[in-house]
Structure formats: C-alpha cells, structure tokens
Amino acid sequence: MTQPAPTAPARAPAPKDRRALSEGARQERRLGWLLCAPAVIVMLAVTAYPIVYAVYLSLQRYDLRFPQQAHFVGFSNYGAVLSSEFWWQALWVTVLITAISVTVELVLGFALALVMHRAIFGRGTVRTAILIPYGIVTVVAAYSWQYAWTPDTGYLAALLPSGSAPLTEHWPAIGLIILAEVWKTTPFMALLLLAGLALVPEETLRAAQVDGAGAWQRFFLVTVPLMKPAILVALLFRTLDAFRIFDNIYILTSGAHNTGSVSILGYDNLFTALNLGIGSAISVLIFLCVALIAFAFVKLFGAAAPGAQEGR
Template sequence: MSQVKAAISDRARSERRLGWLLCAPAAIAMLAVTAYPIGYAIVLSLQQVDLRFPDEGGWVGLQNYGAVLSSGLWWTDLFNTVFLSVISVSIELCLGMAIALVMHRAIFGRGVVRTSVLIPYGIVTVVAAFSWQFAFAPDTGFVNHLPLIADDKDWFGERFSAFAVIIMAEVWKTTPFMALLLLAGLTTIDDGLYNAAKVDGASAWQRFTRITLPLMKPAILVALLFRTLDAFRIFDTIFIMTNGAQDTQSVSILGYQQLISRLNLGLGSAVSVLIFLCVLVIAIFFVKFLGARQPEGSNA
C-alpha cells in the first residue's frame, strides 16, 4: 500500500517538476524583461546618477522622490495626464458604445464595417499625431480654412486648444479599440432577453439601460481599465504636437525629459517609479471595483 502511494507521489513529483521546467523559460523571460528593469529603476531612483557626470554618484535615499513630489512641474503634469485620460476615455466610451451597437446590429457588410472602423487603430500613433498636427497647423493646415474658425487660430499656442486637438487625435485613434472590446461584451448577451423585454413593453432606452448595460458591465470595466492605463501613459501625441509646451506636458514626457534629455537617471527613475505606482493604483481601483460589483450584478 505504502509502495503504491510512494509510486504515485513520485509520479506526481516528477510531473510537477516537469511542469516547473516547462514554465521556467517563460518565467525567466518575464523576470528578465519586467522584474529586472523595474527593480533596476527602483535601485536607480534611490541614487544620484547622471550619465554626464560619471564621477558623481552614491545613495541619496528618498531625496529624488522628494525633489519630484515637491516640484510644481510634477503636479501640473499629473493634472494634465489625469485630465487628458478622463476626458478622452469618457468620450471614447460613449462613441465606442455607439459604434459597437451599430456594428452589432449591422445586417449586411459586417466584415467591411468592422474592418473600416479599425483603420485608425492600425495607424502608427506618431503618424496619426503628425497628420492631426499638420491639419491644425495655422500655416499649412486645412482646419483654419473651415467656416466658423478664425484663419489665424494657433491651436498649439494655447493650453486648452492644444489639449482639444490632442484629445481629438487620441479619441480618433483609440475609439475602435474601445468599440471592439465593447462589441465582444455585446455579443454575449442573449437575444431572448430583449425579446422577452419587448413582450413586456420595455422601450428601447429601457432595454439598453436595464439589459445591455448591466450585462455588459464586466466588458465595460475591462475596456475602461485597458484604455485608462493606456491613456495615462500618453506620450507620442503630445511629444509630436507640443512637446510639452504651453503646459501640456504629461508625466511620461516629464520622465523622458529627465531620463533621455538630461540623462539624470536618478531623478528620471524616480519619476518612472511614481508613474508605475499611479498605474498600479488605477489597476487596483478597477480590479477591486470589478470584483466588488460583480456579485451584486449577478444577484440583481
């Protein structure tokens, strides 16, 4: 009896070992490409490191974090980033939902509709940003020649008009992604529910708010989580359009400036770690929110 048991556990053990072995390459790759750089950034953020001054250096504790958090620039840029994320993700959610509903209900040409909606998402962000910048440029763009717009409006010369163009470019580019995620949620809803509601006399709006939205909640939250995390790290569009001028800088551009332009690896890493923490907070907020709300939804 005990022999049999030992044989089974031997087998289980070797299977487990095989499992570990099979996982190992992936685990090592993950550690090498994520844990190592993150750990290294944390180590650098506690030091005074400047590539231009190779002889200087040493541990400075939390001094870099103090410098970042006591700087007005960090808070302005954090506000800009949150502002851009909230506005663009809200617009994307509304537009994305509308597009998802249209795609879901499209009777003919489904493939063509879905493909054409995806085109903006397939364009490289930098290219899209340049196109929008050229369109709004006061000397060469066409936007200022449209009716109701002043011919000499300098869109990037002022903070909120620059934000407007940045948000438009972001929304244009990522709404398709939002729409696709929402469409995936939409297709899981059983048509029978709508038919039953119709029989009970529910209006289209009631069907949308009472059936579609509650059942899509998980899909909506996932879409919001993905897009918010993405939007918070906004870099390319701002870099191309204003490069942070007129107070339109995002935290990613701030980090880039410390790391790449100033080569101040200590300060730059502190900014990066703080951005990482912000992203973590957003993720935890959404996941908790998701986990907390789901049972309630299923009770309803």
C-alpha cells in the same frame, strides 16, 4: 455525458495525503512548469529587474554628464519631484486626458459597437475600416493630426479663424491631444464592447421588449448590466493605457504649453535634463500610479477583473 474524470462518484474515501500524486500527474506538472519557465524568466528579466534597478537609481544623485559623481541621496529625489509644480501639472494633465478620453471612448465606442452589431448591411466593411485606426502607427496618426491643425498646411486649421494656431494654446492643444487619442483607441474599445454585446442573448432583449421596456430602457437595464464584465475590462485596459500617453503628445506639442503628461516629464528629465536620478524617481512614481489604478479597479470590481476567473 462524458464525465470529466475526477468528478466521478464516490468521493467519500477522499485520501488524506495529497502528496500521493501519480507519476503521470507529477510529470504533467513538471512539463507545465518547464514550458512556462522561459516566458516567465524573460518577463521577469525585462520588467522586475529593471524596476528594482530603477528604485535603486532613484535613490541616487545621478547626473548623466558626471556619472562618476553618482552617490546615494535617500529619498531626496522623490522630495524634489513631489514638491515640484511640474510633476503635479503633468499628473493633472495626464489624469485629465485619461479621464476625458476614456469617457469619450466609452460613449463613442458603444455607439460604434452598436452600429457594427445592428447594422443591416456593410457590417464587415465598417469593421475593417474601424481596424485601421487601431493598426496604424500612433506616430503616423499624430503627424497627420499635427499637419491638419497647423496653420498653412492643414485643412482643419483652415476652418478656424485665421491666425489661430490651436496646438500652441493650452486648452485647444489638450483638446487636440484627446482627439488624437480618442481617434486611435476608440476602435479597440468598440471591438471589446462588440464582443460583449454578442454575449447578450437576443431572447433576453425580446423578453424585455415584451415586458414593455423601451429602446433606452433595454439598453441601460438589460444590455449594460449584462455586459458589465466586458465594459470593466475595456475600461481597465484603456485607463491604464491612456495613463501612459506619450507618442501623441510628443509629436503634437512635445509637451509645450503645459500639455506634457507624466511620461513626457520623465522622458524630458532623462534626455533633456540628463538627470537619471530624478528621471528614475518619476519612473517609479508612474509605476506606482499605474499599480494604484489597477489595484483600485480590481478592488472595486473584484471578480470582473480579467484573470479572476482564470485558471480552471
């Protein structure tokens, strides 16, 4: 056994003063910081600075047509947003789309992962095929769906009773947005779950089989608990990602018929209503929502959160 150095034997005479770092350790530390510095600076510059600036903008009345008249108005933009039914409608749609699509993705993703894990042949082909939705540009896929469901051009619309235009009705449109989202992102979920499946030892499943567990019991009592970390990571990633949904809605409905997400609302306020103050307030609120979701995940599932076991 090659012993990693510091675990070596006599720890007893542990030194009181930790500042007595050897020259080598200090150099290593300095090099570490030096190598990370550019990345850290860039990341802070492109996120922390803009978000602080967004908070500043959100406290102003700022119409892009009259930038000279911008002035400080305190929290009144937030008041306007939070008392507007558009915000709550968009938030409701976003939460709905997030909840349904992530749930469907989890089930479908599990099915796909099991297919890839258990398939007796064609595993590679399936995996390659499944990567295509992941790799494809969202806008491209969205257009494909849009044309498919538009009467006259679409093969799928042709399957419906004539005269129906699903993308122009609230619930069908929401359903189609979820469909497009699920199609695009299930592969990612499936791949994360597949990697998790690989960590479930075959022998444990055999043991469960010998203990008399049926296929479903093995799945829910052995596989799923052992995969919990992988599942939680996949859920966290996908929930936060789904909450930011923009591309699919923009192409499929542009947010018409009350199908707009919070991101669409923010975009419209900025580029249609040209109201930078309100737009920034929405930006900040979305940021807070995402932070809240992430915080809830980390709080609820603590150690399973990615990065928790990091930094060995």
